[in-house]
Amino acid sequence: MGIQTSDKPLLERVKESEQDKFMQASVAKSQDAQHIKREDSRALLGNWEQWRELGEQIRQRALKYLPDYLEQFSDNVEKNGGDVFFAATEEEAVDYIQKVVKETGAKRIVKSKSMVTTEIDLDKRLLAMNQGLQLMETDLAEFILQEDDWAEPTHIVFPALSKNRDQVREIFMKLGYEGDNDPMHLARFARKYLREYFLKSDLGITGCNFAVADNGMINLVTNEGNADLTMAIPKTQIVVMGMERIVPTMNDAEILDNMLCRSAVGQKLTSYVTFEKGQVAGETDGPEHFHVVIVDNNRSRALGSEFQSILQCIRCGACMNVCPVYRHIGGHGYGSIYPGPLGAVLSPILGGYQAFQELPYASSLCGACTEVCPVKIPLHKLLIEHRRIITDQRHMQHGLNNLMMEAIGIGTGFPWLFRTAVRFGHLGLKPLASKGEVHAENFIKPEGSVKGGPGLVGGWADVRDLPLPPKNKDSFRQWFAKHKENQPKPGDQKANQ
Amino acid sequence: MKVVIFSTCVVDLEFPNVGIAMTEVLERFGCDCYLPKDQICCGQPTFNSGYAKGTQRAFRNQIDALLSVDADYIVGPAGSCVAMIREFPEFMKDDPQYADKAREVAAKTFEFSQFLWRVLGVENAGAELDGRATYHRSCHMTRLLGESESPYALLAHVKGLEMIPLENAHDCCGFGGTFSAKEPEISRQMVDAKVGHIVDTGAEILISCDPGCLMNIGGRFNRLGKPIKIMHIAEVLNSNVDESRISYLKQMPV
Numbered sequence: 001m002g003i004q005t006s007d008k009p010l011l012e013r014v015k016e017s018e019q020d021k022f023m024q025a026s027v028a029k030s031q032d033a034q035h036i037k038r039e040d041s042r043a044l045l046g047n048w049e050q051w052r053e054l055g056e057q058i059r060q061r062a063l064k065y066l067p068d069y070l071e072q073f074s075d076n077v078e079k080n081g082g083d084v085f086f087a088a089t090e091e092e093a094v095d096y097i098q099k100v101v102k103e104t105g106a107k108r109i110v111k112s113k114s115m116v117t118t119e120i121d122l123d124k125r126l127l128a129m130n131q132g133l134q135l136m137e138t139d140l141a142e143f144i145l146q147e148d149d150w151a152e153p154t155h156i157v158f159p160a161l162s163k164n165r166d167q168v169r170e171i172f173m174k175l176g177y178e179g180d181n182d183p184m185h186l187a188r189f190a191r192k193y194l195r196e197y198f199l200k201s202d203l204g205i206t207g208c209n210f211a212v213a214d215n216g217m218i219n220l221v222t223n224e225g226n227a228d229l230t231m232a233i234p235k236t237q238i239v240v241m242g243m244e245r246i247v248p249t250m251n252d253a254e255i256l257d258n259m260l261c262r263s264a265v266g267q268k269l270t271s272y273v274t275f276e277k278g279q280v281a282g283e284t285d286g287p288e289h290f291h292v293v294i295v296d297n298n299r300s301r302a303l304g305s306e307f308q309s310i311l312q313c314i315r316c317g318a319c320m321n322v323c324p325v326y327r328h329i330g331g332h333g334y335g336s337i338y339p340g341p342l343g344a345v346l347s348p349i350l351g352g353y354q355a356f357q358e359l360p361y362a363s364s365l366c367g368a369c370t371e372v373c374p375v376k377i378p379l380h381k382l383l384i385e386h387r388r389i390i391t392d393q394r395h396m397q398h399g400l401n402n403l404m405m406e407a408i409g410i411g412t413g414f415p416w417l418f419r420t421a422v423r424f425g426h427l428g429l430k431p432l433a434s435k436g437e438v439h440a441e442n443f444i445k446p447e448g449s450v451k452g453g454p455g456l457v458g459g460w461a462d463v464r465d466l467p468l469p470p471k472n473k474d475s476f477r478q479w480f481a482k483h484k485e486n487q488p489k490p491g492d493q494k495a496n497q
Numbered sequence: 498m499k500v501v502i503f504s505t506c507v508v509d510l511e512f513p514n515v516g517i518a519m520t521e522v523l524e525r526f527g528c529d530c531y532l533p534k535d536q537i538c539c540g541q542p543t544f545n546s547g548y549a550k551g552t553q554r555a556f557r558n559q560i561d562a563l564l565s566v567d568a569d570y571i572v573g574p575a576g577s578c579v580a581m582i583r584e585f586p587e588f589m590k591d592d593p594q595y596a597d598k599a600r601e602v603a604a605k606t607f608e609f610s611q612f613l614w615r616v617l618g619v620e621n622a623g624a625e626l627d628g629r630a631t632y633h634r635s636c637h638m639t640r641l642l643g644e645s646e647s648p649y650a651l652l653a654h655v656k657g658l659e660m661i662p663l664e665n666a667h668d669c670c671g672f673g674g675t676f677s678a679k680e681p682e683i684s685r686q687m688v689d690a691k692v693g694h695i696v697d698t699g700a701e702i703l704i705s706c707d708p709g710c711l712m713n714i715g716g717r718f719n720r721l722g723k724p725i726k727i728m729h730i731a732e733v734l735n736s737n738v739d740e741s742r743i744s745y746l747k748q749m750p751v
């Protein structure tokens with residue numbers, strides 16, 4: 001699939017999302033439910049703000065010394081008997097994985113959930129390169145999307161959030177399901193279907209929540225246990241990880257797991273929190289061959305830049321669960337596999353401004369994301385940073401008329417110009433104003449309001465009425481000047497009486 | 498006590514009542530108010546749109562204007578604009594001419610309700626307003642300025658006013674400055690959700706500390722033909738004041 005899921009303009013995607021009433025309702029419901037679960041589970045832990053500071057420090061340290069930690073990690077993986085491959089690009093990552101598939105002669109691949117493999121479009125590429133290869137996503141939501149002809153994910157934690165139980169039932173019927181739309185029956189069917197598949201699999205591909213530098217272990221966090229089967233059954237395992245998934249020690253991983261689970265799903269811990277490093281001598285489960293593919297794919301663009309902090313992200317999805325824009329436009333609205341505030345910051349870095357220059361503007365900068373982020377990424381500030389680069393440095397046209405903004409910049413920089421605006425605001429907007437009924441009392445004036453116009457005024461007035469500015473004589477500044485004149489001055493006759 | 502009024506461009510252009518009410522309340526509590534005429538705007542519209550360089554002039558102008566009177570405090574009727582002023586030291590830290598001034602401005606600037614409650618220690622402003630109202634908390638005032646108590650504390654003491662909690666109060670109303678005009682299709686859905694929650698409270702009055710949000714929500718109410726009365730908190734606290742009702746906090750908020 002790659003990062004970009006759609007090349008339609010933002011506006012078109014927004015309009016499509018608005019048509020999808022089921023999606024909007026289920027996102028709103030899930031946001032509201034997560035709000036309660038997340039806040040409760042954080043309160044249970046106590047001292048949440050201090051935990052955030054700790055989480056931020058751990059992630060910042062990992063990034064500051066990233067080359068060293070990556071080296072330490074890869075040395076340790078090799079010591080444990082595994083192989084490590086550094087992939088600068090998605091092509092390099094896919095080529096290496098393809099080489100392993102060929103060498104092992106794998107016929108049936110099982111995969112557990114991994115955003116980075118979606119990012120590098122691994123599934124479809126492997127299937128295209130290997131005739132007769134079977135490949136199965138085993139995370140329930142990813143399984144549903146795969147069976148729905150590789151439908152695009154809408155959330156990094158809940159990828160199938162936009163599918164309802166009837167849609168899932170229909171998808172499963174193609175696989176032989178005959179029951180009703182009860183989620184329990186549907187899940188039971190998927191479990192049996194996937195179990196049979198697991199038992200015959202010969203290669204497992206997993207993602208990686210955290211990679212522990214000082215012992216070369218991989219940390220995976222799931223609720224379904226499918227990642228554990230993906231590691232336990234096939235003889236070969238390939239772990240694919242973004243290069244920033246590193247944490248220095250087990251201790252750090254434990255702290256972050258705790259914060260990840262609470263932030264992602266509002267649980268103290270998920271059902272499965274696993275550390276592994278390939279087969280341990282004397283045991284029968286776990287892969288005999290263990291590969292780790294560490295993917296850059298433009299992440300290093302952020303390193304050392306004003307965007308470095310976005311690499312702190314632990315992919316909890318909390319920022320999408322609080323985002324009022326995501327609430328309405330959903331994952332598809334962003335046109336990226338990384339949606340929401342995280343996606344609006346990360347997608348232009350990984351995928352370039354050409355494809356994603358509209359995303360940094362799809363935010364009211366309300367700051368809910370920055371407030372909720374467990375590792376304190378200043379998301380809304382990074383969005384402004386993108387806007388700055390797009391306008392100041394790249395001089396891109398982005399719908400909002402540059403000239404108009406420059407005019408506002410000048411208007412807010414020169415006092416006399418602004419005073420002129422205050423003086424003539426009423427007259428200036430009067431031609432655009434029309435009389436109408438007053439519903440918003442103490443705000444819209446009987447003499448009329450603006451209901452349409454050019455440029456920004458039009459964007460505003462498409463949605464809401466704008467009161468006609470007061471006549472100059474009725475402005476606050478005029479009132480204040482008169483008010484001060486009438487006030488007794490110290491030393492005045494009046495003041496002394 | 499000398500107070501400079503940071504009027505904000507929105508109040509200068511659209512909301513004279515808010516400026517007037519704020520001045521009258523502040524004077525009632527002994528503030529000697531000044532309105533420097535060269536002030537314009539905190540610079541948010543252009544800065545948040547990415548015009549960082551183009552906004553430098555606005556920052557410098559605003560700092561010079563607000564410091565042109567040697568006052569004890571600077572008080573503004575908009576949580577969002579005050580939050581912006583508090584960020585000036587960060588924006589100007591590499592400007593040798595303005596770094597110190599930016600810190601000075603930020604240190605003495607307060608949002609109106611915050612100033613009454615936290616600095617003056619006002620518990621009851623003496624106001625009376627009969628009606629059912631709900632309060633819209635602005636994102637920037639709560640999250641960036643970090644003030645989520647003062648308006649509720651002051652409104653709780655307004656005689657005759659019944660405050661009804663607003664569902665999903667934490668969700669943005671869709672204003673977002675130029676966002677509202679640049680992304681109307683998203684902003685409309687956000688403001689409609691907010692309007693829906695406000696209508697559900699059954700309140701007749703909508704109160705806020707941010708004129709920008711009030712402009713957005715009020716303008717949408719009017720477009721939809723739904724009745725509401727829009728009031729800034731300064732107007733509420735300036736309603737039917739009986740000075741004998743005024744009281745001060747026994748203990749200052751921390």
Ligand code: SF4
Pocket residue numbers: 263312313314315316317318319320342369372373374375376377379
């Ligand atoms: S940016 Fe923060 S809140 Fe969003 S997914 Fe990443 S860690 Fe979670």
